[in-house]
Amino acid sequence: MAAVRFEGVRKTFGKVAAVDGVNLEVTDGEFVVLLGPSGCGKTTLLRCLAGLERLDEGRGFIGGRDVTELPPRARKLAMVFQSYAVFPHMRVFDNIAFGLRMQKVKKPVIAERVDACAQLLHIEDLLDRYPAQLSGGQRQRVAVARALAPKADVLLMDEPLSNLDALLRLEMRAELKALLQHLDLTAIYVTHDQVEALSMGDRIAVMNAGRIVQVGTPLVVYDDPADTFVGGFIGSPPMNFLQAEVSLDAGSPVVQVSGGRFRLTAGRADPLAPRKLVLGIRAEAIEVEGDPGEDLVAATVLVVEPLGSHNLLTVRAGSDVLKVSTPADFFPRPDSEVWLRIVPDRIRWLDRETGKAVSP
Amino acid sequence: MSRGRHRVLPRALLYVAAVLLALWVLAPIYFITIGAFSTSEAVYGYPKQLIPRDVSTETLSFFLHSAGVVDSLKTSVYVAGITIVLALGIGTPAGYALARFAFRAGDAFRLTVVATRAFPIVILSIPLAVMFIRWGLDDTVLGVAIVHTALALPFVVLVTSSVFAGISLELEEAAMTLGCNRAQAVRRIVLPLALPGLAAAAIFTFVVSWNEVFAASILTLQNRTLPAQVLAALDQSSLPYRFAGGFVLLAPSLLVILVIRKYLFNMWGRVVT
Numbered sequence: 001m002a003a004v005r006f007e008g009v010r011k012t013f014g015k016v017a018a019v020d021g022v023n024l025e026v027t028d029g030e031f032v033v034l035l036g037p038s039g040c041g042k043t044t045l046l047r048c049l050a051g052l053e054r055l056d057e058g059r060g061f062i063g064g065r066d067v068t069e070l071p072p073r074a075r076k077l078a079m080v081f082q083s084y085a086v087f088p089h090m091r092v093f094d095n096i097a098f099g100l101r102m103q104k105v106k107k108p109v110i111a112e113r114v115d116a117c118a119q120l121l122h123i124e125d126l127l128d129r130y131p132a133q134l135s136g137g138q139r140q141r142v143a144v145a146r147a148l149a150p151k152a153d154v155l156l157m158d159e160p161l162s163n164l165d166a167l168l169r170l171e172m173r174a175e176l177k178a179l180l181q182h183l184d185l186t187a188i189y190v191t192h193d194q195v196e197a198l199s200m201g202d203r204i205a206v207m208n209a210g211r212i213v214q215v216g217t218p219l220v221v222y223d224d225p226a227d228t229f230v231g232g233f234i235g236s237p238p239m240n241f242l243q244a245e246v247s248l249d250a251g252s253p254v255v256q257v258s259g260g261r262f263r264l265t266a267g268r269a270d271p272l273a274p275r276k277l278v279l280g281i282r283a284e285a286i287e288v289e290g291d292p293g294e295d296l297v298a299a300t301v302l303v304v305e306p307l308g309s310h311n312l313l314t315v316r317a318g319s320d321v322l323k324v325s326t327p328a329d330f331f332p333r334p335d336s337e338v339w340l341r342i343v344p345d346r347i348r349w350l351d352r353e354t355g356k357a358v359s360p
Numbered sequence: 361m362s363r364g365r366h367r368v369l370p371r372a373l374l375y376v377a378a379v380l381l382a383l384w385v386l387a388p389i390y391f392i393t394i395g396a397f398s399t400s401e402a403v404y405g406y407p408k409q410l411i412p413r414d415v416s417t418e419t420l421s422f423f424l425h426s427a428g429v430v431d432s433l434k435t436s437v438y439v440a441g442i443t444i445v446l447a448l449g450i451g452t453p454a455g456y457a458l459a460r461f462a463f464r465a466g467d468a469f470r471l472t473v474v475a476t477r478a479f480p481i482v483i484l485s486i487p488l489a490v491m492f493i494r495w496g497l498d499d500t501v502l503g504v505a506i507v508h509t510a511l512a513l514p515f516v517v518l519v520t521s522s523v524f525a526g527i528s529l530e531l532e533e534a535a536m537t538l539g540c541n542r543a544q545a546v547r548r549i550v551l552p553l554a555l556p557g558l559a560a561a562a563i564f565t566f567v568v569s570w571n572e573v574f575a576a577s578i579l580t581l582q583n584r585t586l587p588a589q590v591l592a593a594l595d596q597s598s599l600p601y602r603f604a605g606g607f608v609l610l611a612p613s614l615l616v617i618l619v620i621r622k623y624l625f626n627m628w629g630r631v632v633t
Contacts, residue, residue, distance in 0.1 A: 052533050072536040085534035089552045102539030150538065 258318025
């Protein structure tokens with residue numbers, strides 16, 4: 001176990017900066033997820049940490065040691081690759097034992113440690129098999145066991161679940177999280193799947209275009225995105241963004257959106273008024289009413305998608321199209337009128353020019 | 361499927377051409393093989409039998425007992441052996457570099473490697489012979505092996521680079537995160553996985569050396585390889601000798617091509633990493 005720290009990391013390929021001045025601190029025993037769309041530099045950042053890429057600028061520290069110039073083998077870390085990278089010419093046992101053998105650990109200790117890791121991943125019956133005789137999910141388990149066996153300080157994972165089918169991914173996600181909690185490992189996990197990030201990480205570092213845009217706990221990143229990119233990338237459906245104008249009407253703030261206007265009951269918007277802003281609101285933070293009323297915004301139903309636990313409505317309010325979730329028993333007809341109550345406490349205010357959050 | 365009907369005629373022509381081409385290659389091979397496995401009467405007999413009546417090793421054993429044949433066979437094996445060691449020793453690292461590292465003018469280098477084969481050995485042979493005589497390499501096994509290495513090297517480089525390109529870089533990187541340096545990762549992970557492909561390259565090198573006749577003929581007098589020996593003896597030898605000699609030269613190559621063809625196709629499939 002060890003803390004990990006990055007300072008001003010920069011890595012370019014040709015003229016393209018894959019990682020552009022990243023600072024990141026991961027505390028001892030923490031599980032941090034690097035989340036971002038493909039091509040945002042998250043895998044490159046992980047490979048920089050692993051020592052598989054040389055840094056162009058900046059420094060990296062693992063457990064207080066400066067590892068910037070160290071080769072991968074001297075960094076005391078383990079890595080799980082997207083393709084698993086299980087050695088095809090070795091049995092499962094030899095795969096898991098590989099790191100220990102390189103450390104010249106004594107044979108009985110290796111056998112013990114391999115067994116322990118195999119049991120953690122429930123692959124103790126597969127030790128004599130070759131990788132070609134395993135399913136994708138089993139290979140994945142071998143890859144994780146192999147990374148755990150040498151007891152590295154830090155565990156790096158590069159989209160480890162992305163090659164599994166949906167059901168297996170769901171199962172493995174929970175299992176992996178439980179395993180890492182149990183082992184109390186410092187772990188850095190790369191994914192483009194925001195559900196995976198929200199469900200697994202202690203903290204999420206959202207990346208875009210080579211930079212870290214926001215670091216925070218899953219709830220903070222979900223509820224209070226730092227900018228429109230984070231709000232639009234995290235959550236399914238993504239956050240709704242409406243062009244809005246806050247003004248003062250007889251001393252109390254009023255929000256004007258293209259579909260209508262409503263009063264802000266809470267005092268939160270006072271410092272904002274009067275101002276043109278972007279109103280960010282999650283689908284579940286909008287209540288849908290069947291009848292008109294005060295402080296409701298009129299909208300037309302475009303699509304109703306029943307999802308079992310709730311219904312997802314696509315509605316048009318003025319010139320904006322929104323996603324709204326409603327209880328499973330609420331079934332408005334398409335083209336019918338509904339009225340939206342935008343819950344003031346859940347509004348995230350963002351700047352129109354920069355897209356960055358301005359919420360008080 | 362109306363488009364398919366329009367293509368029937370060209371397709372039939374294609375097949376006819378393919379059959380003719382195959383016959384062009386296969387017919388001589390067939391006759392040589394029949395000749396090598398029949399009695400000398402049958403070899404001299406006329407009209408030729410399309411299906412051999414009595415299979416016999418008489419012709420082959422006559423050939424193998426002819427003067428110089430066993431010695432030249434040995435020489436051929438030695439030359440091929442040294443060629444394999446040299447060509448793989450030099451070519452494998454080059455192939456690895458081509459597969460793993462993006463370097464400036466990598467593609468140009470690749471092309472140059474192939475282009476060296478376009479340079480006719482006939483033109484090279486005179487200066488080569490002069491140089492070898494100066495260095496005392498003429499009429500030696502090593503001298504022939506060096507020339508054969510030069511001939512086989514382009515193929516070895518390209519074949520091994522395709523073999524290495526087919527081995528995921530992540531395997532190597534995984535080994536490096538697990539405590540290997542680059543050399544250890546190559547030795548413990550890449551080489552074992554590349555072994556079948558390297559074996560194919562070795563066998564291919566063997567064929568190149570085994571069948572090469574020109575350089576071997578020019579550079580040797582006493583220590584002739586088998587093709588050089590057969591060529592030298594051709595105009596004074598009997599028909600059974602020629603058939604048997606032809607067969608002994610032919611058979612290993614055919615066998616080898618059969619075994620390694622999938623690697624040869626691979627080579628063009630993914631030259632670029």
